[in-house]
Amino acid sequence: MEKTDAVAALGALAQHNRLDVFRLLVQAGPQGMPAGAVADALELAPNTLTFHFDRLRMAGLVAARRDGRSIIYAARYELMNALIAFLTENCCRGACAPAAARKPARKSAKVPA
Amino acid sequence: MEKTDAVAALGALAQHNRLDVFRLLVQAGPQGMPAGAVADALELAPNTLTFHFDRLRMAGLVAARRDGRSIIYAARYELMNALIAFLTENCCRGACAPAAARKPARKSAKVPA
DNA sequence: GGTGTATTTCAATAATCGTTGAAATATGGA
DNA sequence: TCCATATTTCAACGATTATTGAAATACACC
Numbered sequence: 001m002e003k004t005d006a007v008a009a010l011g012a013l014a015q016h017n018r019l020d021v022f023r024l025l026v027q028a029g030p031q032g033m034p035a036g037a038v039a040d041a042l043e044l045a046p047n048t049l050t051f052h053f054d055r056l057r058m059a060g061l062v063a064a065r066r067d068g069r070s071i072i073y074a075a076r077y078e079l080m081n082a083l084i085a086f087l088t089e090n091c092c093r094g095a096c097a098p099a100a101a102r103k104p105a106r107k108s109a110k111v112p113a
Numbered sequence: 114m115e116k117t118d119a120v121a122a123l124g125a126l127a128q129h130n131r132l133d134v135f136r137l138l139v140q141a142g143p144q145g146m147p148a149g150a151v152a153d154a155l156e157l158a159p160n161t162l163t164f165h166f167d168r169l170r171m172a173g174l175v176a177a178r179r180d181g182r183s184i185i186y187a188a189r190y191e192l193m194n195a196l197i198a199f200l201t202e203n204c205c206r207g208a209c210a211p212a213a214a215r216k217p218a219r220k221s222a223k224v225p226a
Numbered sequence: 227g228g229t230g231t232a233t234t235t236c237a238a239t240a241a242t243c244g245t246t247g248a249a250a251t252a253t254g255g256a
Numbered sequence: 257t258c259c260a261t262a263t264t265t266c267a268a269c270g271a272t273t274a275t276t277g278a279a280a281t282a283c284a285c286c
Contacts, residue, residue: 003132011127013200015274016120026204036232048275050234069232069283077204084197087126091139091190128244149262161245163264182253182262 001086005060009083012059017044018052022061025075032074034067114199118173122196125172130157131165135174138188145187147180 013019020042025033039049053073056062060079065072126132133155138146152162166186169175173192178185 003129007127007129007132010123010132014120014124014127016116017274019116019120019123034232035234039233045276046233047235047277051274054234066283071233080200084200087193087197130244147262148264152263158246159263160247160265164244167264179253184263 001082006083006086008059009061009079012055012061015052017042017048018056021049021052022056022075025062025073026077026080028074030074030077032063032065032072034070034072036070038073114195119196119199121172122174122192125168125174128165130155130161131169134162134165135169135188138175138186139190139193141187143187143190145176145178145185147183147185149183151186 013022021038021044024038024041035046035049035053038044039046042049044052053062053064056073057064061076063074063076065074126135134151134157137151137154148159148162148166151157152159155162157165166175166177169186170177174189176187176189178187
């Protein structure tokens, strides 16, 4: 991951509403959630939410697909893991060794339900 | 870690110069680096650097101590690890299980040199 | 085609952010 | 005390950000 991408991802997450949105999607799992459901859950105006979705999407943290009238947003775990790897990979000049100990989250996973 | 703290930490890292500063300190290890050395390494004006140090410090990502005329800044690995834990701990409703697999970086470590 | 729902676009606004320059403060040494 | 170095404070500026309201677009159903 490039530094510019990391700054973009960090900036996208560095806002209360967007962090809420992202964590909601992270918890929703790979199948994602319709925009309207996110709006209801977080009590955000639909246009405000579009603005935040855009920023998350441009940072690569979220993917969108249409399903009928709804647009389904889903977290992109790959990018979250890349960001975490970027933050830890140059740690301590080897004085502490967390990067190797970390296993990235699977890109996608079977949903229990 | 509270959401507000996470937003503060993410916001502190979401800027090119600050991300450079933080990563430089992360790589410098627990003993830290004088402000002037950081300014030289990144070619930043001293007052600009103070501004960024302040933001990193207020976010808890960096600690400062005086040594003679210099002020030594050091990364706070504990907070970096707390942030990573916060981002991953609610992941996927258990669909992927990265949080348990991650070991935090040690708070401080002996420096090889 | 027409209606209702879901989401996005656009324009406007206040608030915050990053950088600069000049001046101030703090420390160590002669 | 006086001087040089290291860092911080302050005021100002243009740029970006988050939110709002009104209008537009996209789709499904009748």
